[in-house]
Amino acid sequence: MFKQLSLLDKDQVKTLKDIAESSKFVDGKISNPHSRVKNNLQLHDPAAYEQSSKIMLDALMANREFLDFAFPQHVAPPMITCHKPGMNYGLHADSALIPLPSGPIRSDISCTIFLNGPDDYEGGALRVTHGEASMRFKGTPGTAIVYPSYTLHEVEKVTKGERLVAISFIQSKIRDVMKRNLLYEFNEVAALEGLNMRHENYTRMQAAQYNLMRMWME
Ligand SMILES: O=C(O)CCC(=O)C(=O)O
Ligand SMILES: [Fe+2]
Secondary structure (H helix, E strand, O other), rough: OHHHHHHHOHHHHHEEEEEEHOOEEEEHHHHHOOOOOOOOOOEOOOOHHHHHHHHHHHHOOOOOOHHHHHHHHEEEEEEEEEEEEEEEEEEEEOOEEOOOOOOOOEEEEEEEEOOOHHHHHOOEEEEEOOOEEEEEEEEOOOOEEEEOOOOOOOEEOOOOOOOOEEEEEEOOOOOOHHHHHHHHHHHHHHHHHHHOOHHHHHHHHHHHHHHHHHOOOO
């Protein structure tokens, strides 16, 4: 399942764009030296990375929709990347393990946070495939899309302007996507409709929700 989040306000987006503007970017291959498809730039300035990733990490961990949907166990600090005209990130699968200073995390969910808007660049859609079908995303500034890391996906070539986003990877407490989505749906419907039920039935349903989480959470 895919989820679009309203993550950052205008001021946060501006701060992040200011950081990007005044920071050094390097060839994205620095973190994937063997990739034949990665053709973008990524932020390469420790202080700027620390400051920008904290804003986005804090926003993710304060976002109810994200917490309810992703059941995050570990979240990689979001990294700002940039595609200029001619750049793309060809079709690929995300690595199962994402190295972090604190040790590797498993990527269950991938996340793109949009800092530039669809009017700021041409091309550059994030295309996520699902078998022979695919979905294309170009979010407005401050929104994010989370999607399963097991998908093959790509960033289409930017033909004009600049695509500025941040990317992150999430290890979920619920590794199995089917179980995670089922719990999300169950919890959502219970939250929206539960109070219309008779109290004793609501209590029993809540016990079922908690017990599924006990069974499935790592
Ligand atoms: O820039 C994006 O939206 C996604 C980039 C990507 O697929 C990756 O870094 O693995
Ligand atoms: Fe990817």
